[in-house]
Amino acid sequence: MKPARRGGSPMSFMSRSFGQLGSTVLDDDRLAALAPSIFAGDKHESRSERYSYIPTAEILAGMRAEGFEPTSAKQGHSRVPGKADFTKHMIRFRHRSNMDAKKEIGAVYPEVVIVNSHDGTSAYKVMAGLFRLVCLNGLLVSDRELSSVTVHHKGNVREQVIEGSYRVLQESRHAVEVAEHWSGLTLTQDMQNTLAESARVIRFGDESGEVSTPITADDLLRPRRRDDVGNDLWRTANRIQENVIRGGQSTWGRDANNRRRRVTTREVKGIDADVKINRALWMLNERMAGLLSA
Known part of the structure; x- marks a missing residue:
């Protein structure tokens, strides 16, 4: 039609x-x-x-x-x-x-x-x-x-x-x-790592929370542009969210036969997954903001 x-x-x-x-x-x-x-x-x-x-x-x-x-x-x-x-x-x-x-x-x-x-x-x-x-x-x-x-x-x-x-x-x-x-809440490096590790589980974890991907928290924290460099919660959250949703991170991993292979993360295209992951990340950031504000 x-x-x-x-x-x-x-x-x-x-x-x-x-x-x-x-x-x-x-x-x-x-x-x-x-x-x-x-x-x-x-x-x-x-x-x-x-x-x-x-x-x-x-x-x-x-x-x-x-x-x-x-x-x-x-x-x-x-x-x-x-x-x-x-x-x-x-x-x-x-x-x-x-x-x-x-x-x-x-x-x-x-x-x-x-x-x-x-x-x-x-x-x-x-x-x-x-x-x-x-x-x-x-x-x-x-x-x-x-x-x-x-x-x-x-x-x-x-x-x-x-x-x-x-x-x-x-x-x-x-x-x-x-x-x-x-944007006015400053995170330590440990706090940034905590957010990224949690996001890694949200995106790549199985039902028991186990993560097998070689993609690291550092990969999810890596900025894609100069404007995203910073230690505040807002820019950190945006770096993680974009890397999680848009994918494109590449690193070396191992296949089932323990042979080296290149691993590249995929963009999240499914509507249900998009909604679920985005909301989980927002809630994660809210909790971090609550801890910092307290």
Whole structure:
């Protein structure tokens, strides 16, 4: 199903205002290219009549009408033939009231993150998020009060999602203040190592918490750019988060036959893993901030 084009000056204005900053507001054509399941024309055939089909495209239109603009999107994969067009997808929104916030490198913007599917694998989930300009990071705020809203496929879903988005946006704006607070908290090297070792378990640990990867805590602490060099909690957290989520660290390890082999970490692309890891990392940093503030 090809999405209808949206006209109007607000969209073109937003594209101009953020295109040069690496954060472009997305029109329907771009969204369809990134996550076609957003525009599924109906629920998947596996769903019963009791399943209320509320298209994400309808929620998208409602969010735009309320001033929320989509800035990124992705969808999951399915091995079931014919199900890929209905699978889980994620859209990140920024409210127009935050579009004109500070635009220098390192700026942090509050976002609302929506996850949904048309195949029954997900209810609507509305979560608080942050976007960091310098490296296009997308952080998710930990599951605290008001930071997450779940809306099941029944009743007046559109209004519930939009209402939840406003509630969650307030949490996202508060998280910007938290980020500023974290930038003033200095970590010792041992503290940085503790965060990185914990993140290593979150990303690579098995069910018992055992980690077999040769990727070290130092690898996760390594900055990718000069602006990320520093001992404060915010920059340390961002180095770890980007290295964990985006991957790309390479080192030498051993295979099952004890032969040397090159190991390179992969980017976290799955929506569930993205959400789970990001929130766990945020909670980890919150606890470190609590210890330092105490």
